Amino acid sequence: VTLNDVAREAGVSQATASRAINGSTHGVRPELRERVLAAALRLNYTPNAAAQAMVRGRTTTLGLIVHDIADPYFSSIAAGVAQAAGMAGLQVMLASTEHDPAREVGIVELLKRQRARAIVVAGGRLDDRAGTADLRRALALYRQTGGRVAGIGQPVLGVDTVVVDNAGGAAELARELHRLGYRSFAMLGGPERHLTAWERREAFLGALADLGVDVPDERVIPGGFDHEGGARSLRRLLATGIRPEVVFAVNDVMALGALGAARELGVRVPDDIALAGFDDIPTLRDVTPGLTTVCVPLVDLGVRATELALSSTATGVRLVDVPVEVVVRESTPGR
Amino acid sequence: VTLNDVAREAGVSQATASRAINGSTHGVRPELRERVLAAALRLNYTPNAAAQAMVRGRTTTLGLIVHDIADPYFSSIAAGVAQAAGMAGLQVMLASTEHDPAREVGIVELLKRQRARAIVVAGGRLDDRAGTADLRRALALYRQTGGRVAGIGQPVLGVDTVVVDNAGGAAELARELHRLGYRSFAMLGGPERHLTAWERREAFLGALADLGVDVPDERVIPGGFDHEGGARSLRRLLATGIRPEVVFAVNDVMALGALGAARELGVRVPDDIALAGFDDIPTLRDVTPGLTTVCVPLVDLGVRATELALSSTATGVRLVDVPVEVVVRESTPGR
DNA sequence: TTGTAGGCGTTATCAC
DNA sequence: GTGATAACGCCTACAA
Numbered sequence A, B: 001v002t003l004n005d006v007a008r009e010a011g012v013s014q015a016t017a018s019r020a021i022n023g024s025t026h027g028v029r030p031e032l033r034e035r036v037l038a039a040a041l042r043l044n045y046t047p048n049a050a051a052q053a054m055v056r057g058r059t060t061t062l063g064l065i066v067h068d069i070a071d072p073y074f075s076s077i078a079a080g081v082a083q084a085a086g087m088a089g090l091q092v093m094l095a096s097t098e099h100d101p102a103r104e105v106g107i108v109e110l111l112k113r114q115r116a117r118a119i120v121v122a123g124g125r126l127d128d129r130a131g132t133a134d135l136r137r138a139l140a141l142y143r144q145t146g147g148r149v150a151g152i153g154q155p156v157l158g159v160d161t162v163v164v165d166n167a168g169g170a171a172e173l174a175r176e177l178h179r180l181g182y183r184s185f186a187m188l189g190g191p192e193r194h195l196t197a198w199e200r201r202e203a204f205l206g207a208l209a210d211l212g213v214d215v216p217d218e219r220v221i222p223g224g225f226d227h228e229g230g231a232r233s234l235r236r237l238l239a240t241g242i243r244p245e246v247v248f249a250v251n252d253v254m255a256l257g258a259l260g261a262a263r264e265l266g267v268r269v270p271d272d273i274a275l276a277g278f279d280d281i282p283t284l285r286d287v288t289p290g291l292t293t294v295c296v297p298l299v300d301l302g303v304r305a306t307e308l309a310l311s312s313t314a315t316g317v318r319l320v321d322v323p324v325e326v327v328v329r330e331s332t333p334g335r
Numbered sequence C: 001t002t003g004t005a006g007g008c009g010t011t012a013t014c015a016c
Numbered sequence D: 001g002t003g004a005t006a007a008c009g010c011c012t013a014c015a016a
Helices: A003-010 A014-021 A030-042 A049-056 A073-088 A101-112 A129-144 A166-179 A194-212 A227-239 A252-266 A284-288 A298-308 B003-010 B014-021 B030-043 B049-056 B072-087 B101-112 B129-144 B166-178 B195-210 B225-238 B252-265 B283-284 B298-310
Strands: A060-066 A091-094 A118-121 A148-154 A160-164 A186-192 A219-222 A245-248 A274-276 A291-297 A319-322 A325-327 B061-068 B091-096 B118-122 B148-153 B162-163 B184-189 B220-222 B246-249 B274-276 B293-295 B321-323 B324-328
Touching: A003 A014, A003 A030, A014 A030, A030 B014, A049 A186, A049 B049, A060 A073, A060 A101, A073 A091, A073 A252, A073 A298, A073 B072, A091 A101, A091 B030, A091 B061, A091 B072, A091 B166, A101 A118, A101 A129, A101 B246, A118 A129, A129 A148, A129 B003, A148 A298, A148 A319, A160 A298, A160 B072, A166 A194, A166 A291, A166 A325, A166 B030, A186 A194, A186 A227, A186 A252, A219 A227, A219 B293, A227 A245, A227 A252, A252 A274, A252 A284, A252 B283, A284 B252, A284 B283, A291 B049, A298 A319, A325 B220, B003 B014, B003 B030, B030 B091, B061 B101, B061 B298, B072 B129, B072 B252, B072 B283, B072 B298, B091 B101, B101 B118, B101 B129, B118 B129, B118 B298, B129 B148, B148 B195, B162 B274, B166 B246, B166 B293, B166 B324, B184 B195, B184 B225, B184 B252, B225 B246, B252 B274, B252 B283, B298 B321
Parallel strands: A060 A091, A060 A118, A118 A148, A148 A160, A160 A319, A186 A219, A186 A245, A245 A274, B061 B091, B061 B118, B118 B148, B148 B162, B162 B321, B184 B220, B184 B246, B246 B274
Antiparallel strands: A091 B091, A291 A325, B293 B324
8 A cells, every 4th residue: 555545545646645654744724634634544644764765865764783782781782772863763783693794794885885874883893804894894985985883892893883992991890909908819701802801901900010010921811702701711721730819711601601610619709719800791680699890881882983984974983882880789899 | 886886887777787697697698697687796886775676565674672782691692693583684773771671762763764674672670660661661662563583581662572580590490498307597689679580489489489488578679770789789688697508599680699698708609608590591510619690591572572573573472482401510519 | 836858877679 | 688667655846
């Protein structure tokens, strides 16, 4: 059922029907207006968004690319994006890449096809030339067609980015732990080439070095960026016989994995070993002991990235720095 | 940049260009094909999905309606939907209603406008005539235009539904707790009119009654269906001076809220009071003590609902029953 | 205020 | 095999 049908049913021209239903309230007599609306209702008419998009040349879709929507980190960001997009009258097209870098490019191309108004890329980047370069290229092409883009994390995609102060947060955390009296550290460092993990590792180690504390390489355990990765890394660490006073996992999900592993091994947190994470995901409110971490305003990240994308221009790359804040909880009582 | 541009650039007709790029590989000489593809690449051409959708009369979009994407219950379901939709070559349009029932109707209408292929409604329903009726009507109208729909939860929307066995799970949980030796119960019952909450409450109480255990009304505390609701309800319960042996919160998120409240009040779980929830959200893996609950296969719910929607027909309502399973953990050690 | 007509980018049905 | 040409459903000058 098309606008044409409605017009005929109401006994008016298509133009009038169009104006009555969607357009300029201005210019249509109330009586006709009523008649058209009634006809539309009677016929269960709904404007065809595709047709509208075509003639208007743009859609009201905003694409959101995440690695895994079930991860509280991403779902919090998604909540922010959904919120901000809603305010702007846009619909969110969610794409979960399941950590497959090749899919990201495919998704960008799809969004380009759809003429999506903007794209928010929320995934943390790996430092792999190939994958990132492909995505960069795809995004550049998309922008070339008038699309707007914003990233979250590191400014490595050649687009406007909400930059999380990973280095500052990690350094501050290191200093705080030092202040609490810890002197023997270890780290669950995540993937070697993962940019976020890398930034947090380097800053943490750097700050400790500035304080005269050295962390030998064997105390920096690489591994997955997820729950299981954290668990495995902690097991590996403890298996070496090393017993640091405090362990820093480069994100909360890993820290929680480590916490579970410690529990299984009968290692008490924080009595036997202190533990800290990064992100302050909402899950933490339910965890005992409360996990010391660096609070990243996740929902806000989504909101800001959306706003950034919508206000972005075809040229130039803007960066928005987001401050983070150390939150000390029971998992690092000090000594 | 349109197909026309590409055709001109390649020196062929628009029809040929179309065939070369998208269509029937059959019918275009390899040489021309190459030329067209090269031109398309050079011009950064991307087919306009809106135009395609219009002429084809349908899209590859699947709508997903949830109350709050940041809630682990919904984000797990969303992961399942995303997965299944991906398999079927569809894109997921995520809509978060933020618990606003009026928005649901708006979203359905939007999806109808978009000519979305299907819609999955994941939100638990309130037993409010008005809200549900409006949504029912909107969905019926959508289906009338050829759209496919599946719901998750209770079959009250007049559409194919993945039905969670709330009653069976709650009853089984009651029996299990009884078997563990508990005789004094209380319940954090959620909203009075919330269907899911209602089913779980009734079944739990019914099963206990069958076992000869009575739960006085003052031990069934109504409240919000969320974290804060659980916390408040537990506080209210304890404030009355009642000290049940075990408390059943009608969902895990509420149970976690209650757990936090108990902790604040210095009430130990499970030593002073045992606690059980419902859903088995992923968050639970990180919580101590391990929470006894009824496991609902959340991701699977999303997958099945998606499949159900895609295979649904214009007429008739099919129901898919999903079994649930009681999982006993440390929060109910028995007595 | 209302109607007419052209065009948005594709695909598909025809002839050639 | 390839190329005109007619839809698809809607919006919007422009004309009346």
